[in-house]
Amino acid sequence: MTPGTSRPRQATTRAREHLGEVLAKVEANNPGEADFHQAVREVTRSLESVLVQRPRYMQDKILERLVEPDRVISFGVNWVDDDGEIHVNRGFRVQMSSSIGPYKGGLRFHPTVNAGLLKFLAFEQTFKNSLTTLPMGGAKGGSDFDPKGRSESEIRRFCQSFMTELYPYIGEFTDVPAGDIGVGEREIGYLFGQYKRIAKRFVGAITGKGIKWGGSQIRQEATGYGVVYFAREMLATRDDVLGGKTCLVSGSGNVAQFTVEKLLDLGAHAVTLSDSDGFIHDPDGIDREKLEWVKRLKNERRGRIREYAEEFEHATYHPAKGGDENPLWCVPAQCAFPSATQDEISAKDADNLVKGGVMLVAEGANMPTVSGGVDRLTAAGVLYAPSKAANAGGVAVSGLEMAQGMQLVQWSKEEVDGRLQAIMRRIHDTVRQTAEEHDRPGDYVAGANISGFVKVADAMLDESPI
Secondary structure (H helix, E strand, O other): OOOOOOOHHHHHHHHHHHHHHHHHHHHOOOOHHHHHHHHHHHHHHOOOOHHHOOOOHHHHHHHHHOOOOOOOEEEEEEEOOOOEEEEEEEEEEEEEEOOOEEEEEEEEEOOOHHHHHHHHHHHHHHHHHHOOOOOOEEEEEOOOOOOOOOHHHHHHHHHOOOOOOOHHHHHHEEEEEEEEEEEEEHHHHHHHHHHEEEEEEEOOOOOOOOOHHHOOOOOHHHHHHHHHHHHHHHOOOOOOOOOEEEEEEOOHHHHHHHHHHHHHHOOOEEEEEOOOOOOEEOOOOOOHHHHHHHHHHHHHOOOHHHHHHHHHOOOEEEEOOOOOOOOOHHOOOEEEOOOOOOOOOOHHHHHHHOOOOOOOOEEOOOOOHHHHHHHHHOOOOEEEEEHHHOOOHHHHHHHHHHHHHHOOOOOHHHHHHHHHHHHHHHHHHHHHHHHOOOOOOHHHHHHHHHHHHHHHHHHHHHOOOO
């Protein structure tokens, strides 16, 4: 053995053992929370070299502290439907880390919401917010309430009851929620109205507000726009552009809609959209007229995406089949933007994307690709942008909304969009540079995990070792 090599090997072995111990403890302490396990596993796979270089992270148990939320708040939400019947839902707020700023993260209203899901989302949010360079910690919240099929007055009463319970735990310098699945501008309005009613103050305790009452320009568009801006930066590293590319987009909500809109702006052609029932394939491309029709369908009529195929010639509808293969990802294309929900791209789907000619995957949803799928895509040389980097545009503009609220000003659409583009370019460059510094060139997953972690970890060390 060459003299002096034993110490680096020992350091590497210790770092590897430490990461394994942390993951094992997470799995033991959080049984059945597969999404949270996957999120922690993905991060730990990237941090070995960091811990070798900075052993103090291990000594001060930084990662152990980061995987344990600062607090998990759980509460009952009692509300009355239009027939006078009382309903009881569960509400949550997971406050993961406030090391670099107030807790920040969305509220999700969906039957699948539980504490484990929100821990995964809050953990991811912590690193995503770190990457934006804005002073925001990580959190996530919501309820198992299903707004689908409920009247406007029922949704309003539920939101008011939910905020009555959440109110003591949030504030402009404490925790600033935003919207997410099932929580759009309408719901934010009801939530903020109830907050004001209780607090007797108009402060920026919630983002995603309407333009006329303290919101920011392009907040609704920000996540979808940001994903496309990030994809543009990735392609530029290969002297390529989005113009002329055929793109697959899943989902049909806010993120998917504005992803398609920005793809059109840059000359690309989106040919798919989906919802929980299935997906549509339009080989002619989803142009601006068709996109406006989709916005009316989903945002106003709350209709199903299958109606698209009934409205537009040449478009076909394909019902969801379940299982580990989604036919949407079999459609030939050059770029894919999964924008529906977590775990929507399986390992088999990743293989199908590669076979179909996809060269870039940029995640609009939170962790939509399973670990095996990520491995297949990166092994095939696909430009792969993980959600914590690619879809950070939404929370970035939420941060900009907070800044505008503090100053009681409202920036123009052009100014906010310019700032968003600059933030996404900065995230891309930071992630790419970090990956190169750790001998992982082109590995956006490692770059995002390392750069996000280091900023939070250093703040934790600066503030207090315990």
